[in-house]
Amino acid sequence: MKTIKLVLTFALTATLFTSCYTEVLVDDYNDTPQISINQLLGSYELWYVDINATKGFGETPFLQKAFTMSFKNGNVFANNNIVGLGNTGNGFGIKVGTYDAYDMILDVFHTVDGFSTFDIYQIDNNTIELYNPNNDTSYFLDGYQRSNFDYDFVFYDNIHYFLQEYNAWEKVYTSNQGAINEFDNENFLQFLSGGNDSEFRSSQDANGTNSNNLYWDYTGLYGVGNVTGNTKLKTLTLDYDYFDNEYFELSVIDDGTIALYHPTSGTTYEFVGRGYIQYLKTTNTKNKTATTEKMRKYRKEKAENPRTNTRV
Numbered sequence: 001m002k003t004i005k006l007v008l009t010f011a012l013t014a015t016l017f018t019s020c021y022t023e024v025l026v027d028d029y030n031d032t033p034q035i036s037i038n039q040l041l042g043s044y045e046l047w048y049v050d051i052n053a054t055k056g057f058g059e060t061p062f063l064q065k066a067f068t069m070s071f072k073n074g075n076v077f078a079n080n081n082i083v084g085l086g087n088t089g090n091g092f093g094i095k096v097g098t099y100d101a102y103d104m105i106l107d108v109f110h111t112v113d114g115f116s117t118f119d120i121y122q123i124d125n126n127t128i129e130l131y132n133p134n135n136d137t138s139y140f141l142d143g144y145q146r147s148n149f150d151y152d153f154v155f156y157d158n159i160h161y162f163l164q165e166y167n168a169w170e171k172v173y174t175s176n177q178g179a180i181n182e183f184d185n186e187n188f189l190q191f192l193s194g195g196n197d198s199e200f201r202s203s204q205d206a207n208g209t210n211s212n213n214l215y216w217d218y219t220g221l222y223g224v225g226n227v228t229g230n231t232k233l234k235t236l237t238l239d240y241d242y243f244d245n246e247y248f249e250l251s252v253i254d255d256g257t258i259a260l261y262h263p264t265s266g267t268t269y270e271f272v273g274r275g276y277i278q279y280l281k282t283t284n285t286k287n288k289t290a291t292t293e294k295m296r297k298y299r300k301e302k303a304e305n306p307r308t309n310t311r312v
Helices: 002-028 037-042 151-157 159-164 288-293
Strands: 046-049 068-072 075-079 094-102 105-110 114-124 127-132 137-144 166-174 188-191 199-203 218-227 230-239 245-254 257-262 267-276
Touching (some): 037 094, 159 188, 159 218
Antiparallel strands (some): 068 075, 075 094, 094 105, 105 114, 114 127, 127 137, 166 188, 166 267, 199 218, 218 230, 230 245, 257 267
């Protein structure tokens, strides 16, 4: 009988101890956010969409193509284009819809993509997770103020999208310096977006031809690379099967003009963008492929040095 009492006493003590420990844990844990969701969303002017951090196999179109998102007084703004980044909408981009935020839930009503709902989790002081339960995918956004956001870094880190934001690039200048070469005959370039955003086309049509009326003589693959030690200089390789690859040093003159230096011949070309494409995922456009299928993807640029050829 005494042994039974001891066992019962030990069991009761263990139960009480466990109950108290559990209660302390529950009391100490506080899942109530320190600020409201609207205060959280408004704490930063820009939320950079870190596309490489995305978890899941689904896609939320308006997040997939946005570089930054902003939530202001019930309106959603986005920088979907590299062209004009930092200037369009005073740095906020364009209005793409409206939103409602409550109980750590964000409902977005996108102008074209329609309704999406997200659970919001605050990861750290300037990072939030937007989890879309409908496609089981999370996007991670980093907060910045416009004054400390590095627009230039985003521009040059995503230069391949910049090339895609015009219907065509027209050659407007060829330097007198440089040897005659096959590329002298190419007057237009186009960098395609969509299912294979490493595809380009070229045309030898006469200068001044409307970009919608161009005949594309050749379609091939292209690659953009980084130059070690120079974030504003890129490399561009155009894969022409019939006369080998063409290699260039790519520099940006302004939001609509690029310079291509051809080390092999020593020639510099300048191209001007024709037919600017503003990405809002519109469907009533002649250039439907470019405007409806542009999506940001996980992409790391290849770092490489320019060829040893130097400008004469």
